[in-house]
């Protein structure tokens with residue numbers, strides 16, 4: 038494809054450059070191949086401009102760079118732009134040409150994975166070939182693949198969107214992480230609607246303040262959603278007013294859901310073991326919905342998803358019917374099994390304070406015995422959440438076992454000590470396998486076990502080695518051994 042077809046001619050200092058043929062794009066010089074366009078991005082560890090010569094030696098034929106970047110690659114055209122990350126995202130969208138016709142994105146600290154998954158399920162129920170993309174991977178009529186980033190890199194993302202469109206997927210829901218929004222990964226995605234779930238403490242290692250974190254989330258409305266497009270906002274969160282104000286200021290159509298919502302107004306919820314019955318008012322109609330999911334936060338996620346689906350062509354009655362058949366996203370309050378006397382054991386991805394609070398609160402209504410929680414905190418990540426999670430677990434669970442998560446380069450015992458300092462009475466068992474076994478062995482009738490933090494992950498990162506490890510498999514094994 039000619040360079041002029043993937044980047045705005047106005048940004049090409051010499052229009053003749055427009056005729057250069059491009060065979061691919063990358064922001065990682067190590068992935069550059071013959072005919073590639075290389076984007077030199079300023080990163081947290083390195084400045085991509087120093088790798089321009091490497092990219093050219095591997096075949097790159099043009100470079101996107103900031104106005105002030107020094108590019109030591111003579112003879113290769115350099116396209117100077119204000120924001121290379123945004124330019125790369127737009128170039129990737131143009132290069133891969135097609136994306137599913139109806140794209141939506143959801144942001145918020147918690148609930149993104151569930152909302153993206155539920156939205157896909159509601160669309161699929163209504164007959165649309167649908168996909169969701171995020172932390173747990175890519176799910177579509179033909180795929181269920183595990184991924185790594187919540188919001189993929191723009192080049193990878195647009196390659197994927199093109200493949201999905203070619204496979205006939207018309208509707209796709211994406212998770213928009215604050216990193217992804219901040220790093221412009223979504224800037225080339227043509228969104229039909231967006232959603233905001235909530236804001237809590239997370240990624241304070243990346244964002245200097247909570248305001249900076251909120252501002253990154255609100256880029257979804259400020260800069261990505263076209264004017265007039267629906268913005269579905271969960272109205273019961275403490276930050277919902279800021280989200281509503283940002284969406285209004287950006288000219289989006291604000292549609293609120295929840296107890297304080299007006300588009301989907303939640304009138305009543307009754308909890309039952311593993312199910313919840315909700316009364317939802319939509320316009321003049323009242324719908325009684327029986328959700329096969331536990332937890333107040335799942336009702337919120339289901340309503341946000343129904344809002345997104347309705348904003349993109351699913352009739353209200355069909356969306357409400359689909360909610361009755363929802364399945365939890367992998368690793369989100371995922372029921373692994375139960376003891377011989379029916380005490381359930383769940384895996385949950387909760388690895389941040391508000392998510393831990395949500396999951397522990399949500400199992401309380403159907404737990405007649407004790408809530409037992411096993412969790413730890415990741416290394417090389419926001420350290421401020423460690424005491425907060427220790428405090429939450431102590432307040433909301435009856436038995437707390439502090440173990441290792443992904444310690445990465447940190448000393449595991451030091452991470453545990455930071456949690457333990459806020460969790461008096463907690464049991465400390467560093468070995469995650471042993472911690473899970475101990476918890477399963479202590480379960481009695483009426484108890485509920487939550488193993489939190491790693492969800493669907495299939496490895497534990499110690500140092501820079503990922504050891505095979507699955508909470509799901511460990512719980513299943515321990516339950517089986519109990520029966521012997």
Ligand SMILES: CC(=O)N[C@H]1[C@@H](OP(=O)(O)OP(=O)(O)OC[C@H]2O[C@@H](n3ccc(=O)[nH]c3=O)[C@H](O)[C@@H]2O)O[C@H](CO)[C@@H](O)[C@@H]1O[C@H](C)C(=O)N[C@@H](C)C(=O)N[C@H](CCC(=O)O)C(=O)O
Nearest residue numbers: 064065066078080081082083085088186187188214216217
């Ligand atoms: C901290 C962070 O977000 N890093 C992202 C960032 O990398 P960076 O800018 O820090 O990269 P860098 O190492 O400083 O290098 C700068 C540039 O030089 C390039 N380079 C580097 C070396 C070389 O030999 N040649 C070369 O060209 C790099 O490719 C990069 O473009 O920009 C890269 C390109 O877009 C991302 O791939 C990378 O995500 C890394 C892999 C990552 O782990 N990100 C996580 C933290 C993340 O984004 N998580 C969120 C949220 C998850 C959640 O909600 O829990 C997500 O959306 O997944």
